[in-house]
Amino acid sequence: MAEATASTHIEHSGPDAGITRWLYTTNHKDIGTLYLWFSFLMFLFGGVLALVVRAELFQPGLQFIEPQLFNQMTTMHGLIMVFGAIMPAFVGFANWLIPMMVGAPDMALPRMNNLSFWILPFAFAMLASTFLMPGGAPDFGWTFYAPLSTTYAPDSVTFFILAIHLMGASSIMGSINIIATILNMRTPGMKLMDMPLFVWSWLITAYLLIAVMPVLAGVVTMMLFDIHFGTSFFNAAGGGDPVLFQHVFWFFGHPEVYIMILPAFGIVSHVIPAFSRKPLFGYSSMVYAMAAIAIMSMVVWAHHMFTVGMPTVAQLIFMYLTMLIAVPTGVKVFNWISTMWRGSITYETPMMFAIAFIILFTLGGFTGIMLAIAPADYQYHDTYFVVAHFHYVLVAGALFGIFSGIYYWFPKWSGKMYNEGLAKLHFWLSFIGFNLTFFVQHFSGLAGMPRRIPDYALQFADFNMISSIGAYLFGFSQLLFLFILVSAIRSGKPATQEVWDNAEGLEWTVPTPAPYHTFETPPEFKSRRAH
Amino acid sequence: MAFMSRLSRLSVALAGLFCSAFVLADSTMMEAIPPFNMTQGVTSISQEAYWLHMAVFWITVGIGLVVFGVMFWSMIFHRRSPDRQPATFDDNKALEITWTVAAFLILVVMAWPATMTMLKIGDTSDSDLTIEARGYQWKWQYKYLDEDRNAQVSFFSNLATPAGEIENRQTKGEYYLLEVDEMLVIPTHRKVRFLVTSNDVIHAFWVPDFGIKSDAIPGYINERWVRVEQPGIYRGQCTELCGRNHGFMPIVVRAVEAAEYDQWYAQKLAQQKEIDALSQQEWTAEQLFSLGEEVYVKHCLVCHQANGQGVPPAFPSLVGTEMVLTDKEGHIDIVYNGKAGTAMQAFGVQLNPVDLAAVIHYERHAWGNDSGDVTTPLDILKFAQKQ
Amino acid sequence: MTSASSLARAGQQRAKRTAIRVASVGVLMFGFAFALVPLYDMVCNAIGLNGKTNTDAYSYDSARTSVDKTRLIRVEFLTINNDYMPWKFYADKSSVRVHPGELKTATFHVHNPTDRVMVGQAVPNVAPSQTARYFHKTECFCFEQQRLAPGESLEMPLRFLVDTELPAGIRTISLSYTLFDASDYASPEASGLENQVGLGQTVPTQEVIGRGQ
Known part of the structure; x- marks a missing residue:
């Protein structure tokens, strides 16, 4: 009965009314919307935690929270931003865009799609509830190194493990769905090398997720067994090894950072050509570069562990491999700039964010090369220099990519135009706030400030004050973003059919706003590359 | 106030930093601006790390100027204008191969000196002196591994910044959070080898001026070496998240000329032996109480608080409890051996019998507690022997 | 329309097969995470990663091992008690000098001062790690x-x-032993208690020579 209803819905009708539309939906657009709003909620939650951290660090001395709580704040901030904000946001984009970009009526496995979203609220409710437990939330850092996260962990670690399992399951199901859709549901005539770059970026990301999320699941399972069932994977007393934890964790963890940036590469590769009014430069090298980055990301994990005490030869090998990743990454940057070259550029908000993405991500890439140099890394490791580095790639990289994509596709999705003036204001506030927050962290890190400390020596005071001011500016400007979206949905001007003059791809051929069901008949597709 | 003066300095700092931060490194404007670049340090390793850092930094600045130069040129001169059509090219194989190869060659240039430095760091042979640095939650223990086991000096190094400064009740001193009760002392001009390990969770031993950072991992010993040419005091911190007081376990090293070092070592060793002797001597309740208060402030106050009432349930109260009032043996036991599964550590290995006796005596008589007994160093020694 | 929807349905059929294949890769990778454990131990044993030394007895043949009298290596012993391990633990000598190829014996002591039966596990590690x-x-x-x-x-x-x-x-090898409280991981073969006594019972202090020679 339920099945019959569901299938009729897919074939013929619009959305249900009320809450059941969202609970039972198998529509890729609805699920995409759910993912995006959920990730925005998590972004605000993780942001509040970051602001608590920055409030405590505004001045030297302990002001607001005691050190244990501080550790909980940094840990949960990291976990929520990585697993709750950035990753679900990209899955939201994938849901909305992949079927529309490949000319498919929906995702390949719509019911699993519903499940993979609805797991998330439970996972994060469980994770957030640890704040209320005796002993507090996880306080061992988002990298949860054993034995701090096993023998010495608060009791809530079990809930943390279960939450990680749930979000891992959600990610894996999402990835399976994305791969199945991309490989099987493309409109006739669309070859792999005809696919839009966002689709390519997600195909590669999904494979990475399939390869490494199970490893994360494995490592937390081992923790669970160590804590509750007397095994000793990571406990030296029983013959285990805490360093093994780091190897397994970073085997997941390093690809994970590319999982968070590749879809942003995809988004920017759509926005830059659209506003440069010129085709993307070097399509195939872009694809190969992403594939190369993904493959190499699996063999560089130990550059997070230079100070662990590996043999010199091993450190050198990981150093060289890490430096090599700069090549395909550099190629991508060069290609984006070549796309702009002799174009006809205009600066709407998506383009502003995309340009900021290129500049700031490249800066993050530069510090990445510096960090790869092992002897220098001995000085950088676990300082604010690293904090600055990964916020340049994850905030200015992943998050600005998301902002760019939202402003770019939102009018087509919703049928409403956002307020360009306010959006520009959002851009500039974010840009200034971000740099104020994180640029100075390079300096405090180089001057010797370790990360994850609630209080610091006096020579770091000025930098931290600037950083905190920037963080509040950045944080509160995101409320402006919320206002822009809500007011556009409620009372925005209707968007035009084409929205932007030169946006290319099947998703722009559907009416504005995108109807509930699109491409029930596969669209005509003519390969531009097969001239 | 400190807050206002800092705010007023911010504009100076900001202007300096955002314009040409790294160029200013050696200039005289430094007074207004806090340190913001990697230290050159005082060892050959730290100096090489610094030069690698600066070399790679300038290379990336060079790349950045070219890449962003092209980009900004395009952003300015390739804006939409009615009299110009956008180009349509989307490929240029020669160009793509060129920049791929160029990027690779630049990386090779960087990798070469980095490799040389790495090999040097790995060479710990022929050291003159070995010191074991062991991380504890949340302090460091240093042990000088003399060949004669009876001549090995060993001591703990705790944060010396008073709680009042941390809680903003007192003005913060110059070396806020970077000061310890007892510094690690090393000789200059000698190759000192550190063996870094941990007692509980993973810590990291880092002294920026030495250019060495090493994780302290339970069950492992990690090796690093330094040869300091310049006498002085060098400050660092634990750099691996290790729990609540991760931010409060600094490392302070005093490098002194060899002669002064030898003198210090002999003195320290004698002192250590003296404490053993002291333990056997008679103590009055008053002496114990006042010494005990000092020890309490240094080692117990963070958790059990100044009023002894702790922060239950994590840190239980010491006021009026059964153990404090009657069970002296149990009290000694918990202080000496710690309590597994809680934050209570085994102080038996960290404090000498005199300090142990004093602090236990203090706890049994402070805050209105009146156990009516006296705890002497001899009690502690007896307890230890019975173990 | 009909052909289109049948096309989509065929696509979905293929998609299910893809999904199963991809899911099995995921399952494999989950297994791979656990395979990393023995893999890691193998790498450690093979190249002495992180200064881990051999965990099973090395078979020594005096007839075939020549002693290099020209070199003298100092082997330094560190004894470390892990958190909450109340045993006394120390080596007879803080270091010994040895020629390569020469078989040497060193003696370590442990003493359990507590009033309960405890199991200890010493974890060896050497520095420099490449000497493992x-x-x-x-x-x-x-x-x-x-x-x-x-x-x-x-x-x-x-x-x-x-x-x-x-x-x-x-010229110097540092060998550390970190002694862990392994009472929760006790194996039945744990040595040192041949003619022993149940939990909680006290026995007089005595010198017992370790088994296994």
Whole structure:
């Protein structure tokens, strides 16, 4: 009965009314919307935690929270931003865009799609509830190194493990769905090398997720067994090894950072050509570069562990491999700039964010090369220099990519135009706030400030004050973003059919706003590359 | 106030930093601006790390100027204008191969000196002196591994910044959070080898001026070496998240000329032996109480608080409890051996019998507690022997 | 329309097959995470990663091992008690000098001062880490756990040799033993309690020579 209803819905009708539309939906657009709003909620939650951290660090001395709580704040901030904000946001984009970009009526496995979203609220409710437990939330850092996260962990670690399992399951199901859709549901005539770059970026990301999320699941399972069932994977007393934890964790963890940036590469590769009014430069090298980055990301994990005490030869090998990743990454940057070259550029908000993405991500890439140099890394490791580095790639990289994509596709999705003036204001506030927050962290890190400390020596005071001011500016400007979206949905001007003059791809051929069901008949597709 | 003066300095700092931060490194404007670049340090390793850092930094600045130069040129001169059509090219194989190869060659240039430095760091042979640095939650223990086991000096190094400064009740001193009760002392001009390990969770031993950072991992010993040419005091911190007081376990090293070092070592060793002797001597309740208060402030106050009432349930109260009032043996036991599964550590290995006796005596008589007994160093020694 | 929807349906059929294939890769990778555990141990054993020394007795043949009298290596012993491990634990000598190829014995002592039966596990590690593969233990208390009754003491031998292939520049090897409280991980073969006594019973302090020789 339920099945019959569901299938009729897919074939013929619009959305249900009320809450059941969202609970039972198998529509890729609805699920995409759910993912995006959920990730925005998590972004605000993780942001509040970051602001608590920055409030405590505004001045030297302990002001607001005691050190244990501080550790909980940094840990949960990291976990929520990585697993709750950035990753679900990209899955939201994938849901909305992949079927529309490949000319498919929906995702390949719509019911699993519903499940993979609805797991998330439970996972994060469980994770957030640890704040209320005796002993507090996880306080061992988002990298949860054993034995701090096993023998010495608060009791809530079990809930943390279960939450990680749930979000891992959600990610894996999402990835399976994305791969199945991309490989099987493309409109006739669309070859792999005809696919839009966002689709390519997600195909590669999904494979990475399939390869490494199970490893994360494995490592937390081992923790669970160590804590509750007397095994000793990571406990030296029983013959285990805490360093093994780091190897397994970073085997997941390093690809994970590319999982968070590749879809942003995809988004920017759509926005830059659209506003440069010129085709993307070097399509195939872009694809190969992403594939190369993904493959190499699996063999560089130990550059997070230079100070662990590996043999010199091993450190050198990981150093060289890490430096090599700069090549395909550099190629991508060069290609984006070549796309702009002799174009006809205009600066709407998506383009502003995309340009900021290129500049700031490249800066993050530069510090990445510096960090790869092992002897220098001995000085950088676990300082604010690293904090600055990964916020340049994850905030200015992943998050600005998301902002760019939202402003770019939102009018087509919703049928409403956002307020360009306010959006520009959002851009500039974010840009200034971000740099104020994180640029100075390079300096405090180089001057010797370790990360994850609630209080610091006096020579770091000025930098931290600037950083905190920037963080509040950045944080509160995101409320402006919320206002822009809500007011556009409620009372925005209707968007035009084409929205932007030169946006290319099947998703722009559907009416504005995108109807509930699109491409029930596969669209005509003519390969531009097969001239 | 400190807050206002800092705010007023911010504009100076900001202007300096955002314009040409790294160029200013050696200039005289430094007074207004806090340190913001990697230290050159005082060892050959730290100096090489610094030069690698600066070399790679300038290379990336060079790349950045070219890449962003092209980009900004395009952003300015390739804006939409009615009299110009956008180009349509989307490929240029020669160009793509060129920049791929160029990027690779630049990386090779960087990798070469980095490799040389790495090999040097790995060479710990022929050291003159070995010191074991062991991380504890949340302090460091240093042990000088003399060949004669009876001549090995060993001591703990705790944060010396008073709680009042941390809680903003007192003005913060110059070396806020970077000061310890007892510094690690090393000789200059000698190759000192550190063996870094941990007692509980993973810590990291880092002294920026030495250019060495090493994780302290339970069950492992990690090796690093330094040869300091310049006498002085060098400050660092634990750099691996290790729990609540991760931010409060600094490392302070005093490098002194060899002669002064030898003198210090002999003195320290004698002192250590003296404490053993002291333990056997008679103590009055008053002496114990006042010494005990000092020890309490240094080692117990963070958790059990100044009023002894702790922060239950994590840190239980010491006021009026059964153990404090009657069970002296149990009290000694918990202080000496710690309590597994809680934050209570085994102080038996960290404090000498005199300090142990004093602090236990203090706890049994402070805050209105009146156990009516006296705890002497001899009690502690007896307890230890019975173990 | 019909052909279109049948096309989509065919697509979905293929998609299910893809999904199953991809999911099985995921399952494999989950297994791979666990395979990393023995893999890691193998790598550690093969190249001495992180200074981990051999965990099983090295077979030593005196007839075939030549002693390199031209070199003298200092082997330094560190004894470390892990958190909450109340045993007394120390080596007879803080270091010994040994020629490569020469079999040497060192003695370690443990004493359980508590009033309960406890099991200890010593975890060896050497620095510099690349010397791990040249440091061979023919007999070591770290190969097995030690079970000590309250107040019991134990003398534990370590018999080792340094390989003649040890790289030329190395003159000192530091060998550390970190003693962990392994009471929760006790294996039935834990040594040191041949004719022992149930939990909680006290036995007089005595010197017991370690098993396994």
